[in-house]
Amino acid sequence: MSDKNPKDRFYYNLDFLSSPDARSIRIMTEFYGPFHLFRQNRIADTVVFFGSARIQSQEDAQAALDKAPKNLSKEKRIRLNRILDMSRYYEDARLLANKMTVWSKGLKLKNKRFIIASGGGPGIMEAANRGASEAKGISVGLTISLPREDSGNEYISEDLDIKFHYFFMRKFWFLYLAKALVVFPGGFGTLDELMELLTLIQTDKIIKKIPIVLYDSTFWNNVINWDYLVEAGTISKSYLSLFKTCDSVDQAYKYLTRHITKHQLKGPNF
Numbered sequence: 001m002s003d004k005n006p007k008d009r010f011y012y013n014l015d016f017l018s019s020p021d022a023r024s025i026r027i028m029t030e031f032y033g034p035f036h037l038f039r040q041n042r043i044a045d046t047v048v049f050f051g052s053a054r055i056q057s058q059e060d061a062q063a064a065l066d067k068a069p070k071n072l073s074k075e076k077r078i079r080l081n082r083i084l085d086m087s088r089y090y091e092d093a094r095l096l097a098n099k100m101t102v103w104s105k106g107l108k109l110k111n112k113r114f115i116i117a118s119g120g121g122p123g124i125m126e127a128a129n130r131g132a133s134e135a136k137g138i139s140v141g142l143t144i145s146l147p148r149e150d151s152g153n154e155y156i157s158e159d160l161d162i163k164f165h166y167f168f169m170r171k172f173w174f175l176y177l178a179k180a181l182v183v184f185p186g187g188f189g190t191l192d193e194l195m196e197l198l199t200l201i202q203t204d205k206i207i208k209k210i211p212i213v214l215y216d217s218t219f220w221n222n223v224i225n226w227d228y229l230v231e232a233g234t235i236s237k238s239y240l241s242l243f244k245t246c247d248s249v250d251q252a253y254k255y256l257t258r259h260i261t262k263h264q265l266k267g268p269n270f
Contacts, residue, residue: 026165026166027166027169030164030165030166030169030170031169031172033162034142034162034173037159037160037162038177040159041112041138041159041160042111042112043111043112043113043115043138043140043177044109044111044112044113044177045113045114045115045177045178045179045264046114046115046116046117046140046177046178046179047100047104047114047115047116047117047178047179047180047181047182047256048117048118048174048175048178048180048181048182049093049097049116049117049118049124049125049127049128049181049182049184050118050119050124050181050182050183050184050186050190050193050194051089051093051123051124051125051127051128051183051184051185051186051190051215052089052123052124052184052185052186052187052190053119053121053122053123053124053125053186053189054122054123054187055086055087055089055090055123055124055127055184055185056083056086056087056090056123057087057090057091057094057126057127058084058087058088058090058091060087061080061083061084061086061087062084062087064080064083064084065080065081065083065084068080086185089124089127089184089185089215089216090123090124090126090127091127092184092215092248092249093124093127093128093131093182093184093215094127094128094130094131094134095131095249096128096131096182096249096252096253097116097127097128097129097130097131097132097135097139098131098132098134098135099131099135099249099253100114100116100132100253100256100257101116101131101132101135101137101139102135102137103253103257104137105135105136105137107265112138113179113264114179114180114260114264115132115137115138115139115140116128116129116131116132116137116139116140117139117140117141117142117174117177117178118139118140118141118142119141119142119143119144119170119174119189120140120141120142120143120144120151120152120153120156120161120162121141121143121151121152121153122153124184124185124186125141125153126153126155129141129153129155129156130153130155132155132157133155133157138157138160139155139156139157139160140156140157140160140162141153141156141160141161141162142162142164142170142173142174143161143162143163143164144163144164144165144167144170145163145164145165151163171193171196174193175197175200175206178210179208179210179260179264180210180211180212180213180256180259180260181197181210181211181212181213182212182213182215182252182256183212183213183214183215183243184215184216185215185216185219185220185223191223194214197212198212198239198242198243201242202239202242208263209259209263211244211255211256211259211260212242212243212244213243213244213245213246213252213255213256214243214244214245214246215245215246215247215252216245216246216247217245217246217247218247220245221245226240
């Protein structure tokens with residue numbers, strides 16, 4: 001008997017695939033789909049940038065301040081100046097991603113290695129993708145569907161805007177291919193990603209040697225009192241060696257490239 005209507009199969013049934021009973025199938029697609037795209041694009045590993053979606057480029061922040069009416073309240077003007085001050089992180093992320101991309105392209109390896117990856121949104125994520133794009137390199141955006149925010153930015157490479165529904169699958173792909181991470185100032189999401197990463201390393205769920213840069217000591221020392229955690233006995237002092245705080249693009253670049261060269265190119269993590 002001929003198969004007159006192949007569309008009656010369950011894998012074509014969108015109502016079924018969207019149902020609670022098919023959740024495990026949807027989770028699997030968020031593993032195998034990105035796996036397929038990374039393999040298709042010959043991407044072996046990544047350098048991941050975390051940071052706030054709210055931080056603007058210096059150009060946009062300055063334009064907003066210049067356009068502000070003269071009778072703007074003191075509180076709002078202070079806020080605009082704070083946004084302009086925070087824009088330095090956007091420009092630093094953009095420059096660091098650019099430098100890392102130029103360095104990666106210069107390795108001339110068979111596969112594409114140490115490709116810039118971000119959460120694919122605005123702010124620091126956009127800056128990272130933008131820096132890679134301006135270096136004429138490719139970059140990945142691991143975007144997430146959110147009810148009140150658009151996902152994606154214009155600097156993500158074609159075919160590498162990878163959209164997720166499940167946060168935990170997105171986090172998996174952030175870390176599975178990561179050979180280095182840079183954490184710029186951010187809010188709840190950035191803190192969540194950082195703490196989960198440190199927990200996985202602390203508990204030996206991640207055993208590869210990953211350089212972690214916390215960008216800007218002033219910000220991070222104000223947000224998290226690491227020394228007090230040691231003093232309180234809730235973490236061991238040795239855990240402070242899991243990351244390095246850097247205060248300039250050059251410092252972060254030198255630390256990342258030195259660590260990657262030692263441990264990732266021909267070392268135990270190759």
